[in-house]
Amino acid sequence: MTSNSHPAVAQMYLDDLYVGQRFTSGSYQMEEADMVRFAAEFDPQPFHLDRRAAETSVFRGLAASGWHTAAVAMRLLVTGGLPLAEGVIGLGGEIAWPKPTYPGDVLHLESEVAAITPSRSKPDRAVVTVRGTMLNQDQEAVYILTAKLLVSRRPA
Amino acid sequence: MTSNSHPAVAQMYLDDLYVGQRFTSGSYQMEEADMVRFAAEFDPQPFHLDRRAAETSVFRGLAASGWHTAAVAMRLLVTGGLPLAEGVIGLGGEIAWPKPTYPGDVLHLESEVAAITPSRSKPDRAVVTVRGTMLNQDQEAVYILTAKLLVSRRPA
Numbered sequence: 001m002t003s004n005s006h007p008a009v010a011q012m013y014l015d016d017l018y019v020g021q022r023f024t025s026g027s028y029q030m031e032e033a034d035m036v037r038f039a040a041e042f043d044p045q046p047f048h049l050d051r052r053a054a055e056t057s058v059f060r061g062l063a064a065s066g067w068h069t070a071a072v073a074m075r076l077l078v079t080g081g082l083p084l085a086e087g088v089i090g091l092g093g094e095i096a097w098p099k100p101t102y103p104g105d106v107l108h109l110e111s112e113v114a115a116i117t118p119s120r121s122k123p124d125r126a127v128v129t130v131r132g133t134m135l136n137q138d139q140e141a142v143y144i145l146t147a148k149l150l151v152s153r154r155p156a
Numbered sequence: 157m158t159s160n161s162h163p164a165v166a167q168m169y170l171d172d173l174y175v176g177q178r179f180t181s182g183s184y185q186m187e188e189a190d191m192v193r194f195a196a197e198f199d200p201q202p203f204h205l206d207r208r209a210a211e212t213s214v215f216r217g218l219a220a221s222g223w224h225t226a227a228v229a230m231r232l233l234v235t236g237g238l239p240l241a242e243g244v245i246g247l248g249g250e251i252a253w254p255k256p257t258y259p260g261d262v263l264h265l266e267s268e269v270a271a272i273t274p275s276r277s278k279p280d281r282a283v284v285t286v287r288g289t290m291l292n293q294d295q296e297a298v299y300i301l302t303a304k305l306l307v308s309r310r311p312a
Contacts, residue, residue, distance in 0.1 A: 042227035043234055045243045056264055058306065067230050069196035071223045075242075076197055087201045089214060096248030115196055121285060144248075150214065 011085040013154035014126050017113050018155050025081025025109040030064055032103035035104045038068040063100035069107075070095060073134050076109045081106045082130065086152055091127065093147035099140050106137040114146065166248055167241040169310035170282050173269055181237025181265040184228050188259035194224040219256035225263075225299045226251060229290050232265045238286065242308050247283065249303035255296050262293040270302065280309045 043065035046053035054062040077088050081084035101107065112134040119125040128151045134143040196206035199221035202209035210218040233244050257263070267288040275281040284307045290299040 038227075042231045044231075045234055047243065057243075065227075065230070065310065067223070067227045071194075071221075071227065074221070074223050075198045075200075078201055087203065087213075090253065092250070092252030094248070095251050 012083055013085050014064060014116075014124075014128070014151045015154050017116060017128060017151065019113050019116060021113040023111045024080055025076035025111070026079065027106050027108040028076055030072070030101055030103060030107065032062065032067075034066060035062065035064045035101075038071070039065045042067055052116045059100045061100075061102055063102060064145075066095075066097045069097065069101045069134065071143070073109055073132065073143055073145055076107070076134070077111070077132070081109050081132075082111055084149070084151060085154075087152070089150045091148045091150060093129075093145060095146075096144045097142065098144065099136075099142045101136070101142045106117060106144065107134050109134045126151055167279075168239050169234060170272075170280075170284070171309045171310050173272060173307065174267075177269040179238055179267045181232035182235065182265040182269070183262050186224075186228070186231055186257055186259060186261045187265065188218065191218065191220045191224060191259060192228070193264075195221045198223055206309060210266070215256045217256075217258055219258060222251075222253045222299075223237050225227050225253065225257045225290065226301070228263060229265055229288065229299055229301055232263070232290070233267070233288070237265050238267055239306070240307060245306045247304045247306060249285075249301060251302075252300045253298065254300065255292075255298045257292070257298045263290050263298065265290045280308055 018131050036049055045069050047057035047063055048065050051062045082088055096098050110134050113128060114131045115129040117127045119127065128149045130147050130149055132145045136142050192205055195201070201212035203215050204221050207218045223287055238244055265288050267286050269284060269286040270287045273283045275283065284305045286303050286305055288301045289297050292298050
């Protein structure tokens with residue numbers, strides 16, 4: 001298991017990745033004010049904006065927009081959770097929110113390289129599939145991301 | 157084809173949905189300042205933050221974080237693009253960013269009900285699969301979302 005705090009792997013290229021390789025991000029605490037601000041801009045639904053309205057919703061309490069949770073996961077990947085030298089560049093993937101995210105939750109992301117598919121047309125690149133699970137402080141999965149990333153070899 | 161501006165379908169329940177049903181959202185213009193602000197908070201990579209750095213990147217210009225594009229798509233769904241009475245509640249899905257989003261792009265979302273799968277345990281609910289394509293002003297797809305949504309029947 002490789003940790004993102006390992007200095008030898010601080011900036012990785014395709015050459016450094018292998019299937020089964022794991023990474024653990026830092027952590028991020030969800031603040032109610034940030035949740036409401038994000039929701040007001042991008043997902044203005046009562047259960048993301050108003051505590052009282054949220055109590056009788058399917059979430060049974062104020063919950064973060066799933067897209068806020070997804071954005072926080074990206075922040076965790078980019079700030080050490082997946083130390084790719086040329087950045088985390090996603091082509092797409094699959095997402096799921098098995099549980100809601102609530103105010104005060106402390107989230108971190110555990111990721112694993114699931115597949116490496118070399119490009120046929122550009123031999124210096126590959127599509128790397130990374131499966132990440134974001135856990136809260138009770139080790140419950142709140143977000144699962146299987147992302148296809150564009151990764152390049154180390155420049156000659 | 158059903159438009160979200162049709163008053164008779166302003167607030168829809170499961171009873172009102174059918175496979176093949178289509179919706180068109182309003183539009184949203186991407187502003188450079190918003191793109192940089194979003195990226196600074198959630199996706200702080202040079203090609204999302206700095207014009208000059210972005211020019212030599214795979215994006216060939218300052219590009220929105222894919223998660224910003226995704227969040228804008230949610231805003232378009234929630235603000236009329238998918239008029240569900242009890243809200244747009246996603247369980248997960250698939251996403252893809254076939255092209256970058258650039259400053260000034262004017263985006264809108266075209267969606268279609270792809271499948272309706274009744275819940276076995278809760279007969280008043282179903283998982284509704286909606287496929288949405290977000291297009292820019294040149295009718296290029298910049299984001300494709302296939303979302304599994306939780307939708308309830310009209311209350312008795």
